[in-house]
Amino acid sequence: MKRIWTAVGIGSLLVAGLAILLFKTPAVQQENLPLGKPLPDTVTVAVAMGEVSFEGSVLPPEAEMRFVDGRVFLKRSETEQWLDERQVERTEFQATPWVMGETEYISINDLCESRGLWPVFYDQGVRLYRYRLQWTEDAEAENAAQQLGMACLRLEDIMADPTDDSRFTHEKLEKLRVMARWLGDRGQEFSVAWIPIYVSPQEGIVNDLTEKFNWYNADFLYTLDVLAENGGHIGLHGLTHQYGEEASAAGYEFGEDSPFSLAEMEERICRAKAIAVKLGYQAEFFEFPHYGMTREQAEIAEKYFRVIYQQEPWAEPYGYVEMRQTEDHSVMYVPTPADYVWSEYDLEGMLARLSESRENDRLISLFFHPSLDYERISCEEGQTPEGERLLTYDEECGILPAIVKRMEQWNLRFGVMW
Template identity: 35%
Template sequence: MYTGILMKRGLKLLISVIVITAIAMSFSNFLILGDKSEGEPVVQALGSITFCDRPLSLTRPLYFVSGRLFVPLIEIVTEMGGKVVFEDESYILKWQTGSFAIDATEEDGLYRQLCYINDIPYIYLYDLANICGLCAVFDSDNNKVSLYRYKQLKAYAPDNSDLEKAYIRLEDIVADYGTGGNFTDEGLEKLRGMADYFASRNQVFHIAWIPYFKDPENRIENDLTDNFDFYNAGFIYTLDYLVSRGGRIVIHGYTHQYGDTKSAIGTEFGPNDHLTPDEIRSRMKEAKRIAEALGFESNSFEFPHYSFTKTSVEIAEEIFDTIAMQYPYAGKYGKVETVYSPLRGITTYIPTPLGYLDSLDRVEDMINSINTSPAWEFKGLFIHPYIDFKSIEFQDAPAGFRVMSYDINGIIPRLVERITDTGYRFSQMD
C-alpha cells in the first residue's frame, strides 16, 4: 500500500512524496520531505488525548514527527470548542476570546512549523498548548496526553538587568524512561514547573542534558532521534518547554557512562575510560548530531563528573565553543577563561566555583561564599533539579484548570531570593 505524504515548511512550500507504508510494532512508518534534501521520520502514534478530562473523538491519527507529537490542527481545536478558519493565506485559530494567525506566506511564529500529512495540517502539541494556554500531562504507560487550562506564574522580577551575572546549571537531565525514579512523566512535569518558576523570576538556567541513555545491565538504550514513543515525546516536549523559558542546552557527554555503567553514574572521557582519540571524537560528534537533529543548541559541552584527559579536552575544543568546567591550565581558580589555539580556535571555559548545591542548608553557605569571594571570581553552581521536586505540586482545579504550587521554602525559590538580595541574577553565559 502506498500513502501520499505532504508537508509544508512554514506554510510556504508544499511537496508531495510517495512512500511505502510499513507496519511494525503497531506503528506506521513514513518519511516526510520538507524544504531540505533530507527527510524527517514520521511515525503514526497510537494513543489518545483528553481535554479537561474529556476524551477527544479524533478521527485522524496522531503522529510523531522527528519524535515530537503532532496533532490534526482543525479537528483538535474544534473538538476542544474552538475554531480554525483559512483566510487570506492564513490559518486563524479562534480560541475563547482571542485568536492566533498562522501566516501562510511569512514566518508562522510557531516553535515547530506546521506539517501536512495527506493534505491535512498538523500542529506540534507544544505550539497548540502555548497558543491556547494549556498544559500537557503525559501518561506514557497508557499512550495518553491530558490537556488542561493552565495559568502561568506571574512575573515577579521582570527587570533585573542591572544585577551582576551568576550561573546555574541543572545537572544530569536524561530520557531514562523513568528508571532512575526522577524523570518519570510526573518528574518531567515538575521540571517544566521549575522552568516556569525561573522564567517568572527572569532567571536564565542551563540544562546539562545527556543525549543518549544507556543502561547495559538492563539492556536499555534510548536514542531520541530513533525511538518514537509517548515517553520520549514527553521528554522532548519538556526540553522544548525549558528552552522556550530561558533554558540553555549544555551537552553533558554522549552517554555519560563507559563499559557496564549506567548513564549519569559513570564517567566517559576520563583517564579510566580507555577511549581512543577516534572513539572520543565519534562520541562527541554523535552527541552533537542528536542535539542538532532535534533542533537544539550544540555548541556547549560538559564532561561527565568533570573527568577528562589532555586528549579529550583538546578534542572537545575542536568540536565545541564552550566547555562548562574550570580551565585545566587556569592561573586563577574560579575565573571564566577564553583561550585560543591555532588548531582548535577559541574556546570559553565556564567554571562552577560555588560547587554543588545539594540541600536547602547549603543555600546560605553559597550566599556567604558569594559575599566573601573576590570580585573577579565567577558565581557559578550546579544542582540536580530533582532534589527540589518535593517542593513542586500540581493539582486539578475547577473549570478544567491545572494549578502548580512551588513551596517558597524550596531550594530553588530560596536560592533565587537570596542571590537576588545579594545583587546577582542567573544569566546566559555562552
C-alpha cells in the first residue's frame, strides 16, 4: 500500500516552548515523500488536550500528544510500550519516527498502520480498535483491474464541516474511510474534490485546517490521508466554494456573478493550493465550484494547474478530454458527461447516463457525493469474540458498488486521466 503521509523530522525545540500552546519550529528533514510532497518551511506544533484509548485503557499522559500541522502525533516509546502491554501485535509496516529535540514521536497514521488498528475520533480524543473489513481483500482482482480501460470517478464536496448536521461528522468521516478502503481493495482509483476552507457565515465558522488544531480537524485530515492512501487523488474544489452569506458547497465562488476581482480570485486559487501544500498534498487538479468559470478565470486556474476537472466549455463536441496549451505547459480538461448521482433513487438514471456515454464513445466519467451511500455502510464495535470493530459496505445495495460492478462488466476500472 502506498503511504502518503509520513512523519517529518524537525529541528531542536526549546523546552520552554512546551509551556506555550502553539509554536512554530523549523523543519529540517523530511523523508520518504511520495508524490513529491514539498517540505514545509515550518511545522506548527500544539499540545493536544484529550484522550487516546484502547479497550478501555487510556494512554498515559507521558505520551505527550501533539498536533503537528493538525495531525496527531504521540511520543513513540511510551505509546509503543502501552500497546505492547495490551498485546497489540506489530504489522510489517515500518513507521517513520518524527524527532523533536531528543524525543521520537509517531503519527497516529503510522501507529495505526504498524499495529493494525482503526481509529475512531470524537471531539475529545480518539479510540483505537482492532478491526475487520466485511469483504474479502482480493489481490488478484486488484491486479486484474490495472489491465482494464479507464473510467473516471470523483468524490465531490469533501470538506471539514464541523457542524452537527454536517455530511462529515466524526461518524460519517469513519464511513468515508470505509468507502475509501473498499474502493482501494477493488483496485479503483478516484479523485477527491476537496474544499480546503469550510465557511458558514450563519454559524460564524471559518474552518482552516492549517490554523485550527482540534480533534475534529485531526479526524478530517486522517480521513483525507486514508483517501489518498487508497487510490484517492486529491484536488481543489475552490477555496471556500461560497461567497457572501452562503455556506460552503451551497454557494458558487467564481463565475460571472462572483463578487471577486480577477486579482482576488487568483489569490484565492493560490491560497487553496498553499493550504494543500502545507498539509502535504499535491493538489492534482482544480475544479470550479458548480463548474462556474469565465474564460479569464479559467486562464488563471490554467496557470497553476495542469488538470481542470470539468468540461472545457469553449470546445465542442462535449464529453471528451480537451487539451489546451498555455505559454509554458499544457492543461487537460476532464469532463463528467454522466453528471452526478442526483439522489439515492438515481442509480438507474446514472447507469443509463453511463451507457449513453459509452454508446457515444464519450469519456465515462461521473461524480458522487459519498453521503448517498452512508446508509449502506456500518461501523459496529464488539460484534466478534475478539471485540473487533466490524466495518461493512453493503455491496448488494450500495450505489457505488453497483456502479463499480457495472464498470467491471464493461472491462473498465476507475482511474485518473493524467
